[in-house]
Amino acid sequence: MAPRKAARVQIDPAAVNSESKPQQTGQVFNIWYSKWTGGENNGREGLVHSKTRCNVELDSGYTRADKHVAADSVNGDKYFCLYFARGCCCNGKHCEYLHRIPTEMDNLPPNVDCFGREKFMDYRDDMAGIGSFSKVNRTLYVGRISNLDGNIELELSKNFGQYGDIERIRVIKSKKIAFVTYRFENQAQFAKEAMYGQSVTGDVNEALNIRWASEDPDPSAQKRNKQEMERSALKKAQKLLEEMNRQRLKEGVKSVKESPTTDHVATDPASTNPPLLESSPSIIINTDSLSALRKLKRRKIIKKHQDSIQTPLRTILADYSSDSD
Incomplete structure (x- = not known):
């Protein structure tokens, strides 16, 4: 198998300057969240079409973070690159974070998201932000869809499906909103950042507002979600x-090869499981x-x-x- 390609530099480091910061809408600029805080307006006026976007097929690849987890199938304490998700990482293969899509085998602490940011006890009033550690939420609210003509479900599936496995898409055309449910929460976390301010049709005047969806009060929906979570956990x-069995087998064979040769191992060619x-x-x-x-x-x-x-x-x-x- 050919080695995985190196992560691509998404934007030229020379293009990153003071003018790259968003327009000032607050008192303090937070470099981690790339936004102004303290008195900013979180309304519709502050949401503009994103200048960058993550192309998973072209941008994914190995980084310095992969060297620390090459021996394991679980990513350990390495998190995913927030700027890679937004399509604006200028470090490429030298990045200290993972440049790929989260999978079900990525075990992350429940108190942080896939980018390593700490969650809170409760959601923000507007359901934006990092999220809550008190519940598992796999559903995103998608607002400000400007064009609902044609097969909008297919367009949403194409765009959001790049960032994980989608279970369900529900569109409410009268309100120009949609709900996208992923199989795994870490993929929903990634897609929330990747699709914020993007467009499903390529319209530069469209800027999607992505937030966490509130829990559906319908008892049948709650029962379905519980069953889906159980099936997912079982898989x-x-x-x-x-x-774990594969690792036990691998380590066991390695121990046999490295240990001094004994008569019962050397003279028993029929034994495949020492x-x-x-x-x-x-x-x-x-x-x-x-x-x-x-x-x-x-x-x-x-x-x-x-x-x-x-x-x-x-x-x-x-x-x-x-x-x-």
Whole structure:
């Protein structure tokens, strides 16, 4: 397999200057959020069409952050580049953050978003901002859609589908708004930044207002969301278990190759699963995977679907106690 390409520089560093900052609408300029704070107007007047946009196919690639996680399937403590999502990172492969789309295998702390920004207890009154750590929200509110002609659902799917797996799109044409639900929350977090101020039709006069959607009060919708979350958690648990088993097998084979040759290993060509594969103390399981599995177990999702998981969770967790993490 050919090595993954290096992340592309999205904008020329020489083009970044004091004029690149947005028009002053407050008292203090926050360089992290690239906006003015303190007295700014968060209304419609302050939203303009974004000058840059993330092209996932062209811009994605490895950065310095990937070197720290090359040995693991989970990104660990590395987060995604906020400026890459906005299409304006000038560091390219030298960036300290990940330049790719989040996946279900990216285990992130619940108190931060995929960019490493700390969440709050409650949402902002306007449902903008980073979000809340008290609930999982995978649905984005999309406002200020200027043109609803044609198949707007298809246009929304094309644009928002670049940044993750979409479960559902609902359009309310009378209000010129839409709701986009992703399979995973980290993809919704990424898309919220990537599509803010963008256009679904290429119209430079259109600037989408992306916010977090409020919870649907419909009982049937709440029941559906709960079932979807359980299915998603179950699939993630299955993949984590498969990854852990794969790592146990890999580390076990490595231990056999590096250990001194013994008679029963050397003279038994029919043996494909040496005892070391099951009991080697040198096997190391990724602690992020264990943490995620324990979290799913506490939520009783694993227990509810235990029979459908090939490898019992309790067997793996028993081998690697919290003391040994």
